[in-house]
Amino acid sequence: MFYHVPAMLEESVRGLNIRPDGIYVDVTFGGGGHSMEILKRLKKGKLIAFDQDEDAIRNVPKDKKLIFLNQNFRFLKNNLKFNGIDSIDGLIADLGVSFHQFDEPERGFTFRQDVPLDMRMNKKGQVTAASLLKTLDEVSLAKILYDYGELVNSRRIAREIVAARAVKPLTTVSDMINAIGKLAPPRQEHKFYARVFQALRISVNHEIDYLKEMLEQALELLSKDGRLVVITYHSLEDRVVKNFMRTGNFEGEEKKDFYGNLIAPFRIINKKGTVPGEIELEDNRRARSARLRIAEKI
Numbered sequence: 001m002f003y004h005v006p007a008m009l010e011e012s013v014r015g016l017n018i019r020p021d022g023i024y025v026d027v028t029f030g031g032g033g034h035s036m037e038i039l040k041r042l043k044k045g046k047l048i049a050f051d052q053d054e055d056a057i058r059n060v061p062k063d064k065k066l067i068f069l070n071q072n073f074r075f076l077k078n079n080l081k082f083n084g085i086d087s088i089d090g091l092i093a094d095l096g097v098s099f100h101q102f103d104e105p106e107r108g109f110t111f112r113q114d115v116p117l118d119m120r121m122n123k124k125g126q127v128t129a130a131s132l133l134k135t136l137d138e139v140s141l142a143k144i145l146y147d148y149g150e151l152v153n154s155r156r157i158a159r160e161i162v163a164a165r166a167v168k169p170l171t172t173v174s175d176m177i178n179a180i181g182k183l184a185p186p187r188q189e190h191k192f193y194a195r196v197f198q199a200l201r202i203s204v205n206h207e208i209d210y211l212k213e214m215l216e217q218a219l220e221l222l223s224k225d226g227r228l229v230v231i232t233y234h235s236l237e238d239r240v241v242k243n244f245m246r247t248g249n250f251e252g253e254e255k256k257d258f259y260g261n262l263i264a265p266f267r268i269i270n271k272k273g274t275v276p277g278e279i280e281l282e283d284n285r286r287a288r289s290a291r292l293r294i295a296e297k298i
């Protein structure tokens, strides 16, 4: 069974500008597609790879240049320190879920099958989508749906969820669809459910908060001219990365020095970001929302 098809493999690994003796980090190992390409380019160098999902362990090759850590990338700095590393030459993050996670019905990421609402990337995590739907108040639910799903009728959806759960807990995909199905715009049901499920997934896995924590640590760890390479899959995530690369903060607030020069932590390598080409998309439609951003530490 195949695990994942990496997006923009060649462009992203080239973006790391790999030195054969350098130290690199892949914070989202998954099926190891990006990691294998990095390993091929290393001689004396090292690759440290992270994935919080224990299923990724099955893809780890035997290679002395590789250290794999079954950890959340929010603990990047401490884990590197534990392994005697205090500076790195490049870091790649290919965010979101793997095809494997999405396609395994029991992981509960899909709305295409009637499965339990789980969505944990780390199977040992305490909070599932079902438990969020049970415990969050209406205002918090609406906020998640609006912030992470960009759903304009988020308050209405939250109200329907709260009304439905008063009758029966929402624990499966069909419970959810029964609760909010009437709000799905005709002929756009898939898009609607995809956004609702994206919002829940981001929330269950704290994706935006942990991304921010990781980026701040990456900036500290990267040596001068070190590369930060990030592939995002939705606009919210992309905005965080874009702002951070440009200004060093998540709001995109420009800070200037005494002489009025912009204080920027990175040199941006591809200003607008890179998206997959036609040929890649013909073979891998799922990469269609991917955007690759590359920056170099100043």
Ligand SMILES: C[S@@+](CC[C@H](N)C(=O)[O-])C[C@H]1O[C@@H](n2cnc3c(N)ncnc32)[C@H](O)[C@@H]1O
Pocket: 004, 005, 006, 007, 027, 028, 029, 030, 031, 032, 033, 034, 035, 050, 051, 052, 053, 056, 071, 072, 073, 074, 094, 095, 096, 097, 098, 099, 121, 210
């Ligand atoms: C899109 S896949 C990466 C695929 C990989 N680049 C490849 O070529 O196969 C994202 C992976 O990152 C992992 N992941 C997401 N957020 C994480 C986090 N905060 N800490 C550690 N791993 C994370 C997921 O478990 C998933 O396996």
